[in-house]
Amino acid sequence: MLVIALCKGRFLDPSLDLLKRAGIRFSDDLASSRKLIFESADKRFRAVLVKPADVPTYVEYGAADIGIAGRDVVLESGADVLQPLDLNFGYCKIAVAGPVEPRTDEGSSPRSYSPTLRVATKYPRITLEYFNSRGIPVEIIPLSGSIELAPLIGLADRIVDLVETGRTLKENGLAVLEIIAESSAKLLINRAGYQTKRAEVLTLIQFLEKART
Amino acid sequence: MKAYTQIPPGTQILIGRAARRRRVLERAICSVFEGWSYEEIIPPIFDYYDVFAKGMGAGQEEHIYRFIDREGNILALRPEFTSLVAKTVATRLASSPKPIRLFYQGEVLRFEKPKGGRQREFAQIGIEHYGGTRKTADVEVLLIAVETFQQLGIQGFQINLGSVDFFGGIVDRMELPQDDIAALKDVLNMKNQSGLEDLLQRLPLEDRRKNILRAVPHLTGGKSVIAEARHLVKNARSVEALDHLEEIYSIFEKLDLAHHLTIDLGEIRGFDYYTGILFRAYVRDLGFEVASGGRYDGLPAAFGEDVPAVGFTFILDRLEQIATPSLAMADVEGTTIDVEQGFAKALELRQAGKAVKLCL
Numbered sequence: 001m002l003v004i005a006l007c008k009g010r011f012l013d014p015s016l017d018l019l020k021r022a023g024i025r026f027s028d029d030l031a032s033s034r035k036l037i038f039e040s041a042d043k044r045f046r047a048v049l050v051k052p053a054d055v056p057t058y059v060e061y062g063a064a065d066i067g068i069a070g071r072d073v074v075l076e077s078g079a080d081v082l083q084p085l086d087l088n089f090g091y092c093k094i095a096v097a098g099p100v101e102p103r104t105d106e107g108s109s110p111r112s113y114s115p116t117l118r119v120a121t122k123y124p125r126i127t128l129e130y131f132n133s134r135g136i137p138v139e140i141i142p143l144s145g146s147i148e149l150a151p152l153i154g155l156a157d158r159i160v161d162l163v164e165t166g167r168t169l170k171e172n173g174l175a176v177l178e179i180i181a182e183s184s185a186k187l188l189i190n191r192a193g194y195q196t197k198r199a200e201v202l203t204l205i206q207f208l209e210k211a212r213t
Numbered sequence: 214m215k216a217y218t219q220i221p222p223g224t225q226i227l228i229g230r231a232a233r234r235r236r237v238l239e240r241a242i243c244s245v246f247e248g249w250s251y252e253e254i255i256p257p258i259f260d261y262y263d264v265f266a267k268g269m270g271a272g273q274e275e276h277i278y279r280f281i282d283r284e285g286n287i288l289a290l291r292p293e294f295t296s297l298v299a300k301t302v303a304t305r306l307a308s309s310p311k312p313i314r315l316f317y318q319g320e321v322l323r324f325e326k327p328k329g330g331r332q333r334e335f336a337q338i339g340i341e342h343y344g345g346t347r348k349t350a351d352v353e354v355l356l357i358a359v360e361t362f363q364q365l366g367i368q369g370f371q372i373n374l375g376s377v378d379f380f381g382g383i384v385d386r387m388e389l390p391q392d393d394i395a396a397l398k399d400v401l402n403m404k405n406q407s408g409l410e411d412l413l414q415r416l417p418l419e420d421r422r423k424n425i426l427r428a429v430p431h432l433t434g435g436k437s438v439i440a441e442a443r444h445l446v447k448n449a450r451s452v453e454a455l456d457h458l459e460e461i462y463s464i465f466e467k468l469d470l471a472h473h474l475t476i477d478l479g480e481i482r483g484f485d486y487y488t489g490i491l492f493r494a495y496v497r498d499l500g501f502e503v504a505s506g507g508r509y510d511g512l513p514a515a516f517g518e519d520v521p522a523v524g525f526t527f528i529l530d531r532l533e534q535i536a537t538p539s540l541a542m543a544d545v546e547g548t549t550i551d552v553e554q555g556f557a558k559a560l561e562l563r564q565a566g567k568a569v570k571l572c573l
Contacts, residue, residue: 061329062500084430086407189404192495192502195371195475198434 002045002193002200005064007052011185014089015068019045021211022204056081056188065193066204071183072162076123082194084205085187088212092164094126096178099151120150121160130160130180148172223324223333235336237538238365238529239318242338245361246316249353251340254315256297262289267515268296270485276323290322294337295486295509295524302343303516311344311520318529329501330530339506339526343513348457350523351490351508352464358494358504358525359473365536369497372473374458375480377487377507379442382451383425387418397426402482404430432478436462436471442478457490486512492525496535503531 006015012031019026025041027033030049038047050058055069056079068087072094096119120141121127131138141156148168150156162183163169163176187208194201220226227235243253262279269277269292278290291297294317302313318338327333340357342350355372362370380401384394393416400408409430413423425445432438439459446452458476465471483491489508496503506525513520549570550559559569 060500062498082404083408084404084406190500192500195373195477195493195495196369196497198475202434 001043002066002197002204003064004045004047005050005055005058005067005069005188006047007055007069008049009052011052011068011070011090012049014185015087018068018087018089018208018211022207023211024207053077059188059190062190062192065190065197065201067188068185069188070162071181071186072123072126074186074188075181076125078125079188080191082189082191083186084189085209085212087185087187087208090183090185092162092183093176094123094160094180094183095163095176096130096158096160096180097148097151097163097169097174098158098177100173100175117158118156119158119160120147120156122147123160126180127160148174223327225332225334234533234538235529238532238536239336239338241364241538242361242527243316243318245357245364246340248360249314249340249357251314251316251357254298254301254317255319256291256294256301256317258319259288259290260297260300262287264300265289265292265296268299268484268486268509268512269293273484276325278322278324292323293321293484294319294339294526295341295484295512298341298524299343299486299509299512299522300516302341302520302522303513303518307518312350313343314340315343316340329499330534331501331528332530336529337526338529339504339524341522341524343522344520345523347489347508347521347523348460350521351457352461354506354523354525355461355465355474355492356468356470358492358506359470361527362494362496365532365538367496367532367535370473370503371475371495371497372504373475373477373480373493373495374461375477375482375491375493375507376454376458376489377481377483377491378454378489379446379451379478380429380481382448382454383422383429383446385450386448387416387422389416398481401426401429401479404479406430430479432476434476436466436476438476438478454489461490483507486515490523494525499531499535501531503528503535 006012016026016030024045026038026047030038030047036049040047048058048064052069053073053076055067056074056077058064059067059081060079070090074083116137116139117131118139118141119127119131120143122144124140124142127140128138141150143150147159147161150159151174152172158177160180166176169175187205189201262277265277266274277292280288282288298315298317306313316339319336320334321337322334324333340354342354358372384397396412400412409426413426428445432442439455439462442455462471462474465474480491480493486509487507488510491507492505493502494504504525504527508523510521513522548562548567549572551572559571562569
């Protein structure tokens with residue numbers, strides 16, 4: 001039996017749809033239930049529901065053979081896993097954003113003379129790598145939500161966040177300044193499972209490749 | 214300053230049963246190695262940093278614990294054994310008759326995130342074969358790996374064979390900058406199709422060559438993979454690598470052991486010193502590899518003696534998670550002696566070879 005780690009939240013429905021199209025069905029109350037482990041109708045698969053950022057970890061350790069997660073969390077985790085397939089949903093961008101209009105006092109604000117950019121983000125690893133590779137000194141401010149707030153009240157100069165439509169940014173007077181990477185849903189596979197459960201894993205990859213839209 | 218009662222991250226302490234388990238496993242594995250006429254080498258725990266930097270390659274230096282001695286030399290705590298052994302073979306043992314068969318066991322240190330039971334200090338145990346014929350030496354070390362798993366009672370292990378030369382032969386002709394080759398290796402090692410596509414879009418390669426690279430991640434499975442790969446490549450280096458893998462696979466078929474082998478030509482991970490075949494062993498239901506190795510013909514030459522070399526190493530900390538060695542020891546139950554009866558009684562029993570436990 002293969003174990004599949006799925007993200008709770010916005011990825012769950014498209015993940016379940018994709019699996020359904022590949023012939024793998026889980027009970028309909030999966031999304032609403034409080035249970036964390038589910039077996040597929042044909043008993044060949046077990047789904048575990050975890051926080052999106054944790055999916056790469058489950059797969060890297062082999063607690064799950066397979067996972068579905070956004071490229072953003074895979075990059076951030078640095079997990080050593082196979083990533084054979086793009087699943088063609090969950091498109092968005094990891095972007096640097098900042099205020100549209102620089103604050104009027106920016107010229108005279110002591111902050112504006114700081115040689116180090118302050119960046120608030122849920123993605124400290126991606127952010128540090130990006131700015132380091134460009135030779136820009138940054139101070140990372142790790143936040144776990146409402147990132148857009150940080151530049152508005154002077155906690156940070158910039159943010160690095162996922163941007164889907166850009167609406168949240170716009171409503172908060174922020175705009176995308178640079179795109180760091182494109183992100184979408186990825187199929188993740190544990191390296192050992194790929195070798196020791198090869199037949200099952202390869203069949204699943206084939207089905208998913210056909211089923212993705 | 215941290216309290217001196219804390220332990221630094223990445224270290225561990227084995228006590229009692231856990232320590233005994235470790236030693237029993239080591240003993241069992243060493244006796245397999247000795248059974249194939251390998252002799253132990255006990256190298257130093259530190260050496261000059263350059264010894265390791267030379268073999269492990271770029272990007273590894275951040276994982277090495279370095280320090281400076283009073284004369285200003287840069288030294289390193291050993292992050293692996295192979296460089297140390299290769300250096301010894303190329304220097305002290307240069308005039309010894311070949312082949313040279315050596316095994317080692319002990320702790321290595323790497324500054325990296327502890328993962329899968331492997332701490333920053335972890336135990337390795339492995340073999341090295343120098344100066345033999347390539348094919349037979351490769352088969353020999355693979356057979357020893359197989360026997361080790363069998364002796365430890367581990368079922369469902371797979372040894373995955375990859376090749377540096379198959380991929381090397383393909384990219385040799387592309388004349389790409391080193392950075393692009395490294396990027397190619399990265400996406401292939403993750404079997405990342407879309408990442409590969411993005412990369413191919415910007416690389417100035419003919420479509421025919423791009424299609425070869427597109428096929429590489431799928432060259433994984435049984436012997437049929439080799440035939441598939443033959444349709445793709447004509448260059449001598451890749452073809453030779455395929456011939457070599459096919460010969461090894463055929464020998465394993467004759468020995469009825471081929472079900473333990475898989476081939477994955479998209480596997481090109483490992484330290485820079487690897488030059489030919491690559492091994493990685495996996496066990497069902499353990500998420501991380503338990504052993505790895507391969508051929509490193511260039512390494513002894515880097516130390517001045519050009520001999521072919523192949524070897525592999527087991528990660529003991531991971532084997533311990535799946536092996537269940539018998540811990541039964543002869544005469545474990547000792548006689549408990551009340552001190553009232555005097556120490557003389559204890560000495561008497563000890564001289565008779567009995568275990569004692571003083572009741573104080």
